[in-house]
Structure formats: structure tokens, C-alpha cells
Amino acid sequence: MPPTRRHSFPHLLSDARRWFEEGLLAALEEAGVARVSPTQVQLFAVLDEDGTTVSELARRMGVTRQTAHQAVHGLIAAGLLEQLPDPASARRRLVRRTEEGERTHRRAEAVLARLERELADRIGADAVAALRAALEMDWGSPV
Template sequence: MTSPARNLPRLLGDAKRWFDDALLASMRAAGEQPVTVGQAAVFAALDEEGTTVSELARRTGVTRQTAHQAVHGLIGMGLLEQAPDPASARSRLIRPTAEGARVHRRAQDTLVVIEGVLAERIGAAAVDALREALTLPLGEPPLVEAP
């Protein structure tokens, strides 16, 4: 009996985990403070000028409470800081500290190397095609009837 083909969301999730595992292990091996996948996702979702916790939660697809926990863990590590939001007296912006910016640049550079490893394994053309396909506009999510 053959097993059914894995659906695209599962394949994309598996690929994301491969990148996350490689990045986090590489950063730990380089002597950086260990962070969780959720904390790394917060960094990836930050705007340069700062981002509210609510917006970070929306961008990362988690609850505000979960985003808040990740942010405060990173603040405790000295990688993020809070600043007043000039657009709202009730909000605070989350932004990287100088150390957080350094670690984020190192992570970005590490991802370039990891992408290079992927290109060696599956071919540069496949990586380029994947990047191209994933940057095409998808439009609004469809509402379809279940079969």
C-alpha cells in the first residue's frame, strides 16, 4: 500500500522546521544565547522602527499572550527593549537593542549560508524556482466548499 502524498502546507511546514533547526543549532554552536523558534519568529517579524506586541502576535500567528511571553524572554536576554509608541500613548514599541541587532544580522548571514547548503543539496535552480513561486501574490485566501 502506498502512502498518500503529503499536502503542500505540511511540506512547507517541514521545510520551515528544517530552516529553524539549522539556524538555531548553528547560532548555539557559534556561542549565541539559545532562543526558541517562537523568539526567533518575533525577530523575523520586527520592523526597524519597532513593532507592537499585538502586531507581532498577528504577524507570527500566535496569541498576544504568547507573543508577550516571547518578547519578555528576549528583553530579559538583553536582545529587545520597549519604547513609547509615538502613535499611541497606550502602546509600546518592541525593538532590538544594539546586541539584538548584532545577533539578528548574524542570524541573517547564517540563513544565507543555510540556503547555500540547500542549493547544493537540491540545486540552485530549484531554490530559485521555489523563491520565485513563494513570492508571487496569492490573493485573498479562498473560501471553498469541502468535497
């Protein structure tokens, strides 16, 4: 039997994220929600209720402003986001969810909760609780 390949921790975290993303995207597509990309899903997750600038979205997502801008405009075209003037600054625009975007966001949260329960059924509730607790801890700055 060949030796089992041991994956790096970042690789394992990436695989775990992809498991949730694929489950979420499949469930949203099955529900008839406009097709979205993993980058657009990530953008939706970091968006403030009252709106967020594209620059701030890019920073939170760890992507370029151009990548965030493309994701925003794809979601605007899908009717899930809108851009409005920022009341605090005439030079900035805020991105926020439309009513359809809010419905989609609530649906996505429900799907993610279901996926988390499914994961608990597969690997055990204690393992999921420990994983969540470890991920919610403050890890401090990278070395």
C-alpha cells in the same frame, strides 16, 4: 516495498520551515547566542527596525497576543529586545532590538543565507530559485 506516503503541501512547507529553523538555532547556539525558541525566531523576523507593538507582532505571526508577549519578554530577558514608549501614542509601547539584538539579527541573516546556499548545493540552484519565486508570488486570499 511499502507505498511511499504522500504528504500534504502544508506539511511539506512546515518541514521546510523546520529545516531552516533547526539549522539557524543550531548555528546561533554554536556561536554562543542566547538560546531562543522557534517562536522567538519568528518574532525577530517580523520586527520592524523602528519597533513594533506586541499586538502587531502577534498579528504578523498569527499567534495570540499572550504568546507574542511571552516571546517578547523572553527576548528582553536575554538582552536581545527592549521596550520603549511609542512616540506616536502614550498608551503604546514599541518593541525593538537592542545592540546585541541587532548583532544577533545580522548573524541570523548570514546563517539563513548560508543555509539557502547549502540547500541549493543539495537540490540545485534552479530548484531553489523556482521555490523562492513561487513563495514570493502574491497568492491572493485563501479560497
